[in-house]
Amino acid sequence: MKVLGIETSCDETGVAVYDTAVGGASGLRAHAVYSQIALHAEYGGVVPELASRDHVRKLLPLIRQTLAEAGLSTTDIDGVAYTAGPGLVGALLVGAGVARALAWGLDVPAIGVHHMEGHLLAPLMEDDPPAAPFVALLVSGGHTQLVAVDAIGRYRLLGETLDDAAGEAFDKTAKMMGLPYPGGPQLAALAEHGTPGAFRFARPMTDRPGLDFSFSGLKTQVLLAWRGSDQADATRRDIARGFEDAVVDTLAIKCARALDAAGCDTLVVAGGVGANTRLRAKLQADARRRGGRVCFPRPALCTDNGAMIAFAGALRLAAGQYDDATVRATPRWDMASLSSVAAAT
Ligand code: ATP
Ligand code: MG
Numbered sequence: 001m002k003v004l005g006i007e008t009s010c011d012e013t014g015v016a017v018y019d020t021a022v023g024g025a026s027g028l029r030a031h032a033v034y035s036q037i038a039l040h041a042e043y044g045g046v047v048p049e050l051a052s053r054d055h056v057r058k059l060l061p062l063i064r065q066t067l068a069e070a071g072l073s074t075t076d077i078d079g080v081a082y083t084a085g086p087g088l089v090g091a092l093l094v095g096a097g098v099a100r101a102l103a104w105g106l107d108v109p110a111i112g113v114h115h116m117e118g119h120l121l122a123p124l125m126e127d128d129p130p131a132a133p134f135v136a137l138l139v140s141g142g143h144t145q146l147v148a149v150d151a152i153g154r155y156r157l158l159g160e161t162l163d164d165a166a167g168e169a170f171d172k173t174a175k176m177m178g179l180p181y182p183g184g185p186q187l188a189a190l191a192e193h194g195t196p197g198a199f200r201f202a203r204p205m206t207d208r209p210g211l212d213f214s215f216s217g218l219k220t221q222v223l224l225a226w227r228g229s230d231q232a233d234a235t236r237r238d239i240a241r242g243f244e245d246a247v248v249d250t251l252a253i254k255c256a257r258a259l260d261a262a263g264c265d266t267l268v269v270a271g272g273v274g275a276n277t278r279l280r281a282k283l284q285a286d287a288r289r290r291g292g293r294v295c296f297p298r299p300a301l302c303t304d305n306g307a308m309i310a311f312a313g314a315l316r317l318a319a320g321q322y323d324d325a326t327v328r329a330t331p332r333w334d335m336a337s338l339s340s341v342a343a344a345t
């Protein structure tokens, strides 16, 4: 089954085709992402109305481009998957409207996909995928969650951030230190050249039991260190390194706890911060020490993309699940309310 995936929940327009008959990494026939970063840069953050309008401009050309790259025409498509939430309502409506109309016109089923389930399942698109049960760490711009995955589609929240998401903390900290929007990846790049230990920040909420996170205080700690410093380039690099190490350590400590609590040896990491080199290395080292396994998507599939939506939708469509003709946009949507994929088969 060839499934067209459409992602428009925030500031990336993503389109992909995933073929379940092929499966694995090769099942991804083509994928393309158009990022609106330049559009929002002068405002220092995503402007929802501008995001919606740009999705309108870019989505159809991107669908044509992706199908051409896959060597397919619209009539080859057996199903359409689109991000139905959570996200910006106007942005979601653009993808949902186009996806629903296309499915209607082609007389194929369509399904609204949960954006975070898309992130969570992205590592399963790679070769040698992990099997449930496992623990997932979702670390993105809007979420920091530890989730017990009992089966595909059956998710239990083990812990989450009480304030900023990890990616949000990266972006806000970068902004405070004068880096251009969106600063997360740039802060991480600077940290590569910083001196470890030159600045040491707290590992928030690791001194007490529990699986929740808090990154807001860490951000303030970094702001005070930055204000009190000489603000030289070398200092910026050292502070970036101190901040990154604090976030990575905190995430790693809570992941180990979550694996213990769930009695699992497999960790799956997804979302934009999952592209962070130091986080990947730290969690790999921890997994080796524990005798367990950690699985990531390739870095390009950590941040928002259409491939994860095509894949997550394809699993459900192939199991016989699909939506009625409603154009669905659900800005707030609890992942625990999803149904098991296997239940429909
Ligand atoms: P959500 O998925 O929660 O709705 P989102 O879709 O905006 O949020 P993603 O696209 O998954 O989030 O990820 C973007 C976030 O990842 C940004 O906050 C960005 O700073 C962060 N990020 C991307 N690359 C890196 C990196 N190498 N190191 C640290 N953070 C990174
Ligand atoms: Mg984005």
Ligand code: FE
Pocket: 115, 119, 140, 141, 272, 303, 304
């Ligand atoms: Fe995302």
